Amino acid sequence: MKTNVRQLMQELGFTCLAGEAYLDRHTEGAYLSDLLSDVMGKAEAGMLWITAQVHRNIVAVASLKELSAIIVVNERQVEPEVLAHAEEEEVVILSSGKPAFETAGMLYNHLREVEC
Amino acid sequence: MRMHFEIEGGDFTAAGRASSEVKKTLKQFNIPPEVLRKVAIALYEAEMNVVAHAWSGTMDADILPEGIHVVMEDKGPGIEDIERAMEEGFSTATEEVRQMGFGAGMGLPNIRKNSDRMVLTSTPGVGTRLEITVAF
Ligand SMILES: Nc1ncnc2c1ncn2[C@@H]1O[C@H](COP(=O)(O)OP(=O)(O)OP(=O)(O)O)[C@@H](O)[C@H]1O
Ligand SMILES: [Mg+2]
Numbered sequence: 001m002k003t004n005v006r007q008l009m010q011e012l013g014f015t016c017l018a019g020e021a022y023l024d025r026h027t028e029g030a031y032l033s034d035l036l037s038d039v040m041g042k043a044e045a046g047m048l049w050i051t052a053q054v055h056r057n058i059v060a061v062a063s064l065k066e067l068s069a070i071i072v073v074n075e076r077q078v079e080p081e082v083l084a085h086a087e088e089e090e091v092v093i094l095s096s097g098k099p100a101f102e103t104a105g106m107l108y109n110h111l112r113e114v115e116c
Numbered sequence: 117m118r119m120h121f122e123i124e125g126g127d128f129t130a131a132g133r134a135s136s137e138v139k140k141t142l143k144q145f146n147i148p149p150e151v152l153r154k155v156a157i158a159l160y161e162a163e164m165n166v167v168a169h170a171w172s173g174t175m176d177a178d179i180l181p182e183g184i185h186v187v188m189e190d191k192g193p194g195i196e197d198i199e200r201a202m203e204e205g206f207s208t209a210t211e212e213v214r215q216m217g218f219g220a221g222m223g224l225p226n227i228r229k230n231s232d233r234m235v236l237t238s239t240p241g242v243g244t245r246l247e248i249t250v251a252f
Contacts, residue, residue: 034217035217035218035219035220035222036164036216036217036218036220037161037164037218037220037221037222037223037226038220038222040157040160040161040222040223040226041157041222041225041226041229045149045153051217053216053217055128055216055217056128056129057128057131057132057216057217057218058217059132060131060132060133060135060136060160061132061160063136064132064135064136064139064156064157064160065153065156065157066153089136
């Protein structure tokens with residue numbers, strides 16, 4: 001079964017930094033990586049992307065790969081200019097207060113429950 | 117239909133623009149989403165290689181009924197050993213570029229996997245030429 005980004009965000013306590021208008025997007029699974037060409041090669045459309053990268057280039061990757069949202073970990077600050085670019089490209093950026101491992105663990109459990 | 121872009125080496129703020137434009141244009145045609153995704157991946161990696169490794173370059177995309185044919189040409193350091201550059205994990209990216217998330221050495225392998233034809237030629241000290249074809 002699929003869940004949407006808004007539901008997931010509310011249940012796991014993420015905050016939305018950009019792309020509020022697109023939170024109804026469906027999502028299935030996630031990919032965790034800080035290497036852009038790894039994400040380009042291996043992530044699938046509709047996935048969430050967990051990363052510590054906050055550079056502007058994450059927007060192009062998420063948009064080209066049609067990822068459902070980027071989840072920036074560790075409450076890392078994202079420049080307003082990057083958030084504005086995300087809005088333009090219809091990319092959702094969420095912020096997780098937890099490190100990558102915990103964020104991925106929470107998501108893994110949550111997505112598995114949704115599947116049952 | 118023809119599209120032409122100038123790509124500047126080291127300009128990571130504009131990076132990805134050419135591949136995004138081509139993808140947006142292709143979206144207007146009736147092309148299967150998997151094919152669109154292949155084109156997006158291959159062109160993005162090619163564009164980023166010019167930004168990350170060369171001084172300046174151009175992208176010329178030819179959109180035909182049967183597929184897309186793209187030629188990337190750059191002025192830059194070129195590639196000494198193309199076979200080695202094509203290996204997964206091989207990268208000469210600088211620390212600065214790696215901190216932005218590049219340098220996994222997956223770009224060229226991604227292009228090969230997502231294209232139907234790829235021709236990479238280079239003259240060290242002069243520049244690099246990459247031809248990519250993806251059939252619709
Ligand atoms: N246009 C180019 N000009 C000069 N060297 C290049 C060019 N494209 C690729 N190379 C060389 O080939 C290597 C491998 O390229 P590849 O795209 O596979 O990896 P990368 O760019 O280093 O990292 P990634 O693409 O994973 O971010 C590069 O590190 C670089 O040495
Ligand atoms: Mg590359």
